[in-house]
Amino acid sequence: MAASDITKRYGATTALLEAGIAVAPGETHALVGRNGAGKSTLVSILTGLQRADSGEVRFAGEPAPALSDRDAWRRLVACVYQKSTIIPTLTVAENLYLNRQGGGLINWRSLRRRASGLLDGYGVDVDPARVAGELTVEQRQLVEIARALSFGARFIILDEPTAQLDAAAIERLFDRMRQLRDSGVTFMFISHHLQEVYEVCQTVTVFRDARHVLTAPVTDLPHDELVSAMTGDAGPLLSSGAARAPVGDAPAVLSVGGLRLAGFYEDVDLTVRAGEMVGLIGSGSSGKVALAETIAGLRKADGGTVTVAGNRPRPGSVPSALAAGLGYLPQDRHREGLVPLLSVAENATLPIAGKLGPAGVIAPARRRAAARRMIGAYDIKTAGPDQPVNALSGGNAQKVVLARALSNDPKALVMVNPTAGVDVRSKESLLGAVASAATGGTGVLVVSDELDDLRSCDRVLVMFHGRVVREVPRGWADADLIAAVEGVRAPLEGAREQ
Numbered sequence: 001m002a003a004s005d006i007t008k009r010y011g012a013t014t015a016l017l018e019a020g021i022a023v024a025p026g027e028t029h030a031l032v033g034r035n036g037a038g039k040s041t042l043v044s045i046l047t048g049l050q051r052a053d054s055g056e057v058r059f060a061g062e063p064a065p066a067l068s069d070r071d072a073w074r075r076l077v078a079c080v081y082q083k084s085t086i087i088p089t090l091t092v093a094e095n096l097y098l099n100r101q102g103g104g105l106i107n108w109r110s111l112r113r114r115a116s117g118l119l120d121g122y123g124v125d126v127d128p129a130r131v132a133g134e135l136t137v138e139q140r141q142l143v144e145i146a147r148a149l150s151f152g153a154r155f156i157i158l159d160e161p162t163a164q165l166d167a168a169a170i171e172r173l174f175d176r177m178r179q180l181r182d183s184g185v186t187f188m189f190i191s192h193h194l195q196e197v198y199e200v201c202q203t204v205t206v207f208r209d210a211r212h213v214l215t216a217p218v219t220d221l222p223h224d225e226l227v228s229a230m231t232g233d234a235g236p237l238l239s240s241g242a243a244r245a246p247v248g249d250a251p252a253v254l255s256v257g258g259l260r261l262a263g264f265y266e267d268v269d270l271t272v273r274a275g276e277m278v279g280l281i282g283s284g285s286s287g288k289v290a291l292a293e294t295i296a297g298l299r300k301a302d303g304g305t306v307t308v309a310g311n312r313p314r315p316g317s318v319p320s321a322l323a324a325g326l327g328y329l330p331q332d333r334h335r336e337g338l339v340p341l342l343s344v345a346e347n348a349t350l351p352i353a354g355k356l357g358p359a360g361v362i363a364p365a366r367r368r369a370a371a372r373r374m375i376g377a378y379d380i381k382t383a384g385p386d387q388p389v390n391a392l393s394g395g396n397a398q399k400v401v402l403a404r405a406l407s408n409d410p411k412a413l414v415m416v417n418p419t420a421g422v423d424v425r426s427k428e429s430l431l432g433a434v435a436s437a438a439t440g441g442t443g444v445l446v447v448s449d450e451l452d453d454l455r456s457c458d459r460v461l462v463m464f465h466g467r468v469v470r471e472v473p474r475g476w477a478d479a480d481l482i483a484a485v486e487g488v489r490a491p492l493e494g495a496r497e498q
Contacts, residue, residue: 001046001077001155001186006055008041015041019212020055021188021205023155028177028187030197030218033207033230034423036381036393039190042207043157046188048073059155078148082160082394082421083334084140088133092119095132096147122146123176136284138169142176149185156180157188160394162196163421164332166284166449167482174200192423193450194226206230231425250274252307253325253443254412256295259304264290265466268304272412272443277435279454280447281485282463289331291463292416292447296328297321309411322351327410327442329401331417337401338389345371345385348400351408374403379429395426402430412443419453431456449485451478 004020016038023029033039044050046057048067057064065072086095093115094101101111115128124142126135135143141161148156158177162170177187177200189201197204198218206213206229213229254272259265265287272278282288293299295306300316311324321328330336338347345367349356356370357363371385378399382392389400398418405413418434419427435456438444446453454460462470462484470484 001057001059001188003042003046003057004055006042006045006052006057008038008045008050008052014210016045016052017210018055019207019210021212021215023186023188024203025060025186026181026184027203028181028189028201030189030191030201030204031207032191032194032197032204032226033213034395034425036396037207037230037423038210039207040159040393043079043159043190046157047077047079074148074151074153076153077155077157078144078151078153079157079159080141080144080148080161082163084137084144086132086135086140086143088131090132091128092126092130092132092135092143093128095143096128096150118150119143119146122149123179136169137164138173141173145176145180149180154184155186155188157190159190160192160421161189162191162193164417167485169284170196192419192421192427194223194424197226198223208232227424230423250276253309254295254414254445255305255307256291257305257307259291259294259301259306261287261290261294261299261301265463268463268466268468270445270461270468272445274411274441274443275438277438277444277446277457279457279460280445280463280468281449281454281460281481283449283485285465286463286485287466288447288463289416292328292331292414292445295321295414295445296326296330298330322408322410325411327405327408327413329405329413329415329418331420333394333398333401338397340388340390342389343371343386344375344380344382344389344392344400347389348374348403349407350404370407374400374407378403378433395422395430398422398426398430399433402433406433406437406442410442412445413437414445414447416447417450417453418446418448419450427452451481454481 002022005018006016006020007018008016019038019042021031031039045052048064051067059076093112096115096118097111112128119126119128124146126139126143145156161173165173181187191197201218203215204218204221204226205215208230250273252271253274256268256270259268268291280288290299294301297313297316297318297320306313308321308324308326313324314320348371349367353362354360356366368385375382375385380399381396389397392400419430422430431453434444446457448454458474460472460476460481461468462472472481
């Protein structure tokens, strides 16, 4: 596949300017760049969803088909998006053969048999009769890859495929990619996790400010040079941040005592003090996300207590948790964090809507003014408060979610994977805002597998099989912390067994 001299404008905004990429058959080629660099626009052009204003796309030396010929596009290229296109209410078999089940009455037994053969052929261990909404993120991605390959496509675009996967699932995905590549499948891999580029890709292309910056073999491009190409400077990124004053005997703003939820975690105790940042890490089966969702009221524990700033919110009640003084940033901003058809102002001010006018009636001017303050404070790149939030890049959308979580000056903030799917500069901005909140006295619980999210934490708790098993002070080594997460009893200086 080759795209050359691609230009795409939306009114006065230039999304791509004479940009291009060439992907060799049988390779995994990374496309990286900050949010807003033009990656998503290029993907929409490479998949035939929209037409470039100028430039050319060719597959195997032949011009791309007309936009109206969707079947031809499906035979050439497919994209597995960060936001799944699987229909959750249909079965796996129905998703695989949607609009391809044949004319007349559907032979469901035959459909499931065909689906089973397809999944087995690509090594996807999923029951074709299972409802797709019950699948894990990893399983949904593999089903989407199998569906794309079933059309005949041998060029697959993976858009942030690891953003919601734990370490073990990521390694399984990479193994599957290597197997498919050996069989002749070509991948374009889009990721903000640069270490993954070095692990699974042979070539990397960098976009910046709507332009192509460089293409090089990953083995010839040091990490610092790659970051510099993406950001336009060679300044240090994602440091552990300036040390905050010790919290000492500051009051506890979040306390969990004996919390348990069958199938997820048991007998969990933890405390976060005012101004303290506490990390929580563990594998996908550790129970850490379910624990965070329980604290936020999205799940109801079987037993135990949650206390927020001296208040006991009603178990399983999000409004009660928020009223007690909790701020929450959910795992999936697309499904849980944003109302996509509402504006930036409407999304960011949801928790404080009652304060934006008399008798609960929102004054639009006051809402826009509040939103403008948030846009400035969190460096949200947007056309203005009235822009629909679904038009923002991933990093800026996440900043809106964080702004909303902090809009009511919470005593405690719980965040799940706060920098998933955002670029390095947006990560720095988001984590800097969180550190500032902690400096102002907010207690922060950061639930994440991304080590950069945890570097500013005063201590990190490790969950394993539903229990908090270790507490690690700041200054840990990456390899040692990962070993603890995977259940390896490696020595961790200063660590405490739970």
